[in-house]
Amino acid sequence: MDTLSSPGKRLNLRTLLNIYLRSFFFQGSFSIKDRQNTGFAFCMEPVGRILWNDPADLKAFRLRHLEYYNGNPFMVPLVLGAVARMEERLLSGDGMKIDDISQFKKAVSQASGAVGDRFFWRTLRPFGLVLGLLAAIFYGLWGVFVFLALFNIPTMLLKWYWLTQGYKLGPKVVIELQNQYIARAAHTMENTGGIILSFLAVAFLSRQEYEISWISAGTIGIFILTITLLKRKISHSIVFPIAVCVAIIFGIIIDMFP
Amino acid sequence: MNTYAVLIFIAGIVAMDTTSGPQVLISEPIVSCSLLGFLFGIPETGLTMGALFQLLWLGYMPLGAARLTDGNMGAYISTAGLFTAGRIFGLHDDIMKAVVIPAMLYSIIVGYIGLRVTQSIRKLNGIRNDKMRQVLETGEEVSIKWYHVKGIGSSLVRGMIMGVILIPLGACLFGIITVLPLQVIHALMRSSFLIWGAVFASGIIFFWNRGIERYFLIGSIGGILWILFLLLGKG
Numbered sequence: 001m002d003t004l005s006s007p008g009k010r011l012n013l014r015t016l017l018n019i020y021l022r023s024f025f026f027q028g029s030f031s032i033k034d035r036q037n038t039g040f041a042f043c044m045e046p047v048g049r050i051l052w053n054d055p056a057d058l059k060a061f062r063l064r065h066l067e068y069y070n071g072n073p074f075m076v077p078l079v080l081g082a083v084a085r086m087e088e089r090l091l092s093g094d095g096m097k098i099d100d101i102s103q104f105k106k107a108v109s110q111a112s113g114a115v116g117d118r119f120f121w122r123t124l125r126p127f128g129l130v131l132g133l134l135a136a137i138f139y140g141l142w143g144v145f146v147f148l149a150l151f152n153i154p155t156m157l158l159k160w161y162w163l164t165q166g167y168k169l170g171p172k173v174v175i176e177l178q179n180q181y182i183a184r185a186a187h188t189m190e191n192t193g194g195i196i197l198s199f200l201a202v203a204f205l206s207r208q209e210y211e212i213s214w215i216s217a218g219t220i221g222i223f224i225l226t227i228t229l230l231k232r233k234i235s236h237s238i239v240f241p242i243a244v245c246v247a248i249i250f251g252i253i254i255d256m257f258p
Numbered sequence: 259m260n261t262y263a264v265l266i267f268i269a270g271i272v273a274m275d276t277t278s279g280p281q282v283l284i285s286e287p288i289v290s291c292s293l294l295g296f297l298f299g300i301p302e303t304g305l306t307m308g309a310l311f312q313l314l315w316l317g318y319m320p321l322g323a324a325r326l327t328d329g330n331m332g333a334y335i336s337t338a339g340l341f342t343a344g345r346i347f348g349l350h351d352d353i354m355k356a357v358v359i360p361a362m363l364y365s366i367i368v369g370y371i372g373l374r375v376t377q378s379i380r381k382l383n384g385i386r387n388d389k390m391r392q393v394l395e396t397g398e399e400v401s402i403k404w405y406h407v408k409g410i411g412s413s414l415v416r417g418m419i420m421g422v423i424l425i426p427l428g429a430c431l432f433g434i435i436t437v438l439p440l441q442v443i444h445a446l447m448r449s450s451f452l453i454w455g456a457v458f459a460s461g462i463i464f465f466w467n468r469g470i471e472r473y474f475l476i477g478s479i480g481g482i483l484w485i486l487f488l489l490l491g492k493g
Contacts, residue, residue: 031380033384033387038387039406140302143305152283195476224455224459230460241366244449244456247359
């Protein structure tokens with residue numbers, strides 16, 4: 001962390017740690033109009049208090065970070081770190097303009113939103129969940145901890161890494177958005193997640209003491225019906241009640257002809 | 259009464275973790291329902307309910323301003339109502355199985371209510387946000403932290419209010435099951451297993467949309483081999 005204490009820089013490790021902790025509540029006051037603008041300003045507050053001592057400057061700092069912002073909450077430390085560095089450069093008159101900060105935020109928020117949503121929400125979370133479910137079959141409640149560890153440990157480490165990289169590289173940190181390791185990890189997790197979930201589906205749906213019974217046949221029938229309807233882009237909220245009705249009718253029929 | 263207070267508090271935490279922070283996913287059904295199972299002394303049932311809801315809502319993510327049913331709150335409140343009904347009405351295991359289907363339908367309704375309330379809170383956050391900016395522009399001292407904490411607190415309160423109203427309501431609704439004819443209860447019991455077909459399909463479709471069909475084949479073959487292994491083990 002020698003970059004954090006080298007001459008000419010005003011922010012220290014404590015400030016970055018403060019931003020890091022605040023970033024966990026980045027979405028706290030999400031609004032339909034300006035999305036996470038208050039969250040962004042809230043996370044940048046420690047930077048403003050250190051860099052801008054004049055009340056007018058501090059006011060301008062707060063107002064520019066209350067602009068519209070919409071990005072992924074897990075990737076925001078990358079933007080926060082870079083913007084903190086840009087604010088430092090603005091203060092020291094190192095060729096940085098207020099417009100540059102604004103434009104950087106606009107450009108990176110969308111890109112980080114797309115990359116972060118894909119990696120964290122669409123890949124890491126479901127992968128952690130299916131692995132947690134698999135672990136739950138063998139180790140019961142430990143499966144819950146497997147899921148929490150699988151999601152949170154990489155997320156917390158990456159958030160800190162991105163914050164420090166952002167601070168170190170400034171606007172050049174956009175290269176992190178094209179990180180090949182992340183892309184490869186996401187691809188592997190998607191494929192592995194698919195394998196585990198289909199394994200679980202076959203092993204679980206064919207249960208019933210592994211005998212061919214009407215219950216097993218009915219379960220597989222409802223599985224196929226649900227897949228077919230969902231593939232036609234019909235909403236879960238419509239498909240699921242239909243599946244429930246079919247399941248109840250099937251349950252009544254089985255009960256009538258045991 | 260103490261358990262009820264804990265249930266309400268956890269409801270607040272679930273709502274907060276889903277939309278505000280710290281977003282460490284303790285609000286996911288597999289975690290919150292397992293915790294409920296632990297609280298009521300039935301950890302395995304809690305885990306099963308968590309798995310059921312988790313697969314159902316696997317594809318639903320709190321992405322930005324996306325208007326999605328609040329599956330986390332739906333799962334938590336519904337399971338809390340189910341376990342409370344189990345304790346109040348002394349429901350035995352078979353009846354509990356029969357209540358699984360009504361509990362899942364109730365979770366969808368709760369999820370919709372959660373969505374509406376979240377939208378209202380986000381509108382309120384916007385109004386508060388505009389007010390803060392206006393005050394800041396006049397040159398007065400403003401605590402952004404305080405405004406932000408109010409937003410986080412709104413989510414906590416949202417969850418707690420939903421818990422106060424919807425957990426007892428769910429418990430009462432699930433208690434009614436006990437007065438249904440025996441034939442209906444039997445049908446519901448059988449359906450509780452059949453519904454796993456629908457929730458697994460919901461999980462599978464989430465991965466299917468990525469174009470990884472051949473990996474499903476590998477997993478399915480693995481599943482079949484696993485069953486054969488168990489059958490051979492049984493002799």
